[in-house]
Amino acid sequence: MAGKPPARPRANRFGAGASDRGIGDVLSEILPAWRVKSIVRSLLLYAVAYGLTIVFALPFLWAVSSSLKPVNELFLWPPQLIPKTWRFENYIEIWHLAPLARFFVNTVYVTVMSVTGRILSAALVAYGFARFRFPYRNFLFLLLLSTLMLPYQVTIIPTFLLFKAFGWLDTYNPLIIPNWFGGGAFAIFLFRQFFLTIPKDLDEAAKIDGANSLWIFIRIIVPLSKPVIITMIVIGFLESWNDFFGPLIYLNTPEKYTLSLGLANFQRVVSAGGQATEHLLMAASMVMTLPSILVFILLQRYYIQGVVISSGSK
Amino acid sequence: MIAPIKQRLGLSTPLTLSQREALQGFIYISPWIIGFLVFTVGPMIASAYLSLTDYNIVTPPRFAGLSNYEYMFGDRLFWKSIENTLYYTVIFVPIAIAGSLALAMLLNQEIAGRVALRTLYFLPSVTPVVAAAFLWLWIFQPQIGLLNSIISALGLGNGPLWLGHPGSSKPALIIISLWGALGGNTMLIFLASLQGIPKELYESADIDGAGSWGKFRFITVPSISPVILFNTVLGVIGALQMFTLAYVASSGRQQQFSPGGPLNSTLFYVLHLYNSAFDFWEMGYASALAWVFFVIVLAITGFQLWTSRRWVYYEGED
Numbered sequence: 001m002a003g004k005p006p007a008r009p010r011a012n013r014f015g016a017g018a019s020d021r022g023i024g025d026v027l028s029e030i031l032p033a034w035r036v037k038s039i040v041r042s043l044l045l046y047a048v049a050y051g052l053t054i055v056f057a058l059p060f061l062w063a064v065s066s067s068l069k070p071v072n073e074l075f076l077w078p079p080q081l082i083p084k085t086w087r088f089e090n091y092i093e094i095w096h097l098a099p100l101a102r103f104f105v106n107t108v109y110v111t112v113m114s115v116t117g118r119i120l121s122a123a124l125v126a127y128g129f130a131r132f133r134f135p136y137r138n139f140l141f142l143l144l145l146s147t148l149m150l151p152y153q154v155t156i157i158p159t160f161l162l163f164k165a166f167g168w169l170d171t172y173n174p175l176i177i178p179n180w181f182g183g184g185a186f187a188i189f190l191f192r193q194f195f196l197t198i199p200k201d202l203d204e205a206a207k208i209d210g211a212n213s214l215w216i217f218i219r220i221i222v223p224l225s226k227p228v229i230i231t232m233i234v235i236g237f238l239e240s241w242n243d244f245f246g247p248l249i250y251l252n253t254p255e256k257y258t259l260s261l262g263l264a265n266f267q268r269v270v271s272a273g274g275q276a277t278e279h280l281l282m283a284a285s286m287v288m289t290l291p292s293i294l295v296f297i298l299l300q301r302y303y304i305q306g307v308v309i310s311s312g313s314k
Numbered sequence: 315m316i317a318p319i320k321q322r323l324g325l326s327t328p329l330t331l332s333q334r335e336a337l338q339g340f341i342y343i344s345p346w347i348i349g350f351l352v353f354t355v356g357p358m359i360a361s362a363y364l365s366l367t368d369y370n371i372v373t374p375p376r377f378a379g380l381s382n383y384e385y386m387f388g389d390r391l392f393w394k395s396i397e398n399t400l401y402y403t404v405i406f407v408p409i410a411i412a413g414s415l416a417l418a419m420l421l422n423q424e425i426a427g428r429v430a431l432r433t434l435y436f437l438p439s440v441t442p443v444v445a446a447a448f449l450w451l452w453i454f455q456p457q458i459g460l461l462n463s464i465i466s467a468l469g470l471g472n473g474p475l476w477l478g479h480p481g482s483s484k485p486a487l488i489i490i491s492l493w494g495a496l497g498g499n500t501m502l503i504f505l506a507s508l509q510g511i512p513k514e515l516y517e518s519a520d521i522d523g524a525g526s527w528g529k530f531r532f533i534t535v536p537s538i539s540p541v542i543l544f545n546t547v548l549g550v551i552g553a554l555q556m557f558t559l560a561y562v563a564s565s566g567r568q569q570q571f572s573p574g575g576p577l578n579s580t581l582f583y584v585l586h587l588y589n590s591a592f593d594f595w596e597m598g599y600a601s602a603l604a605w606v607f608f609v610i611v612l613a614i615t616g617f618q619l620w621t622s623r624r625w626v627y628y629e630g631e632d
Contacts, residue, residue, distance in 0.1 A: 053434045059449045079463045121345045128342025132335050154608040157601050158357035181349025242442040244558045260444045264562050285445040296440045307499050308506040
């Protein structure tokens with residue numbers, strides 16, 4: 001994380017045009033003009049690039065800082081980035097004030113079940129599209145891709161009514177089961193693109209040895225597909241973990257809430273007797289955010305690969 | 315009836331190799347086909363039918379002709395939601411696209427610590443929207459929030475009420491969205507495509523004495539134009555679907571306002587659809603809203619693809 005002090009003065013110095021010229025004049029006496037230009041240019045680049053990290057990081061820093069303050073320090077003016085009294089108890093209290101642990105377990109359950117279903121079914125479907133010739137294959141694949149542009153809200157009402165008819169309201173089924181039917185156009189597309197890069201010779205050789213297509217899939221394709229599987233784990237995790245619309249529509253009982261729904265209702269869940277709860281709210285927000293950030297940081301290589309493949313710009 | 319089908323599928327005779335292959339292919343893609351029929355095609359047909367009915371969930375749907383659509387045109391909130399959604403899309407998407415491209419170009423320079431910078435820029439976009447909404451609600455807090463404290467410390471007087479006032483609520487949401495979008499997927503895609511531009515193009519432009527703007531305008535933009543189109547189309551579809559942030563920001567905190575407030579200034583299209591369906595249980599009307607939304611998204615996407623022929627260059631064409 002870039003420290004605040006070094007970036008600030010740089011940004012200021014180059015924010016003003018006059019001082020640029022001052023440095024330029026001094027430098028041009030000792031160095032050729034193009035060197036001066038490139039030095040000024042790269043200083044400016046560093047100032048902007050590192051200065052921007054403050055913009056992106058500030059909401060996090062402010063949230064963490066607020067989450068470690070006692071309630072009376074929330075209202076200090078001017079606002080203090082460093083708490084005067086560090087109150088780590090906030091991070092313990094939130095687990096008692098709201099059934100946060102419950103929400104956490106619920107979210108993990110929904111996420112694991114959804115991501116597993118997505119990966120299994122998307123890989124199988126993609127295998128079908130990548131390795132077998134059948135009538136209307138290209139048409140069906142185009143149809144599949146076109147669903148990428150279909151906003152899910154278009155079908156949400158009949159889908160809701162369908163799940164209601166199944167008796168699935170206030171259960172996790174609506175959040176999990178659809179993922180087991182193909183896992184979405186994006187996942188299928190990603191797997192298919194990857195499978196197409198696996199040489200067909202490998203399949204052929206196994207076929208000659210008498211292997212059937214499922215064996216080839218499990219023993220040859222899947223072991224070679226670890227990168228794309230990890231990519232989908234990251235993408236699927238982030239989507240399920242962060243999902244709000246699904247839980248909002250389908251879950252009613254507070255004990256069944258996922259983190260996003262529980263957090264949205266935090267104010268209602270926590271009775272603070274009219275006191276401000278921002279420090280607790282910030283703590284709970286950071287607790288929900290941390291897994292997403294960790295998963296991304298640890299596996300970003302795979303995530304980025306997947307996003308880049310999906311755009312076709314490689 | 316059965317026999318000819320059996321024959322066509324080749325079940326009565328041993329399967330030829332290509333028939334076997336086709337059958338296996340269909341078996342592998344069958345999860346998607348079932349899912350597509352049950353969760354996409356079926357619901358689309360059903361919502362087309364429901365949009366022609368009065369349906370409040372308690373009593374069975376009653377056929378009502380086009381009355382839902384007629385009602386929509388007189389529905390003040392429908393027009394308000396269209397206005398809000400277009401306002402948001404028209405301001406958010408261009409800034410997000412240009413900003414992401416600028417960030418990608420920055421990261422495409424030789425800077426020490428590029429990978430760490432990319433990670434830092436990206437973190438806001440993996441932050442759960444609900445958490446991001448609360449982080450920013452706290453910053454935007456009108457009296458003691460960080461932003462207005464800075465504004466008044468700079469001697470600029472009292473800052474706006476942000477999410478508490480219809481005049482500043484949408485700009486506040488746009489700021490939050492930009493924070494989450496600028497360093498996200500769009501930037502990653504731009505960065506990958508910038509790295510794919512052949513260096514020779516820039517070198518020969520240098521020899522011709524082209525300036526940086528000229529190189530940007532005549533090499534960078536045409537080379538990545540397919541990706542600009544891709545990002546714009548997806549960005550617009552995403553912006554039109556604005557929901558969670560507005561919902562949480564307008565209702566999550568202390569329930570001062572109904573979702574979409576204040577004064578319906580953050581009532582976006584999908585929020586209106588949600589309220590109609592799951593607050594007022596007008597499933598027929600909400601289905602009509604869903605279909606009109608589908609047509610709007612289709613029309614806007616189609617328009618972008620159609621006009622893109624004027625400015626998008628694909629390799630291998632001239």
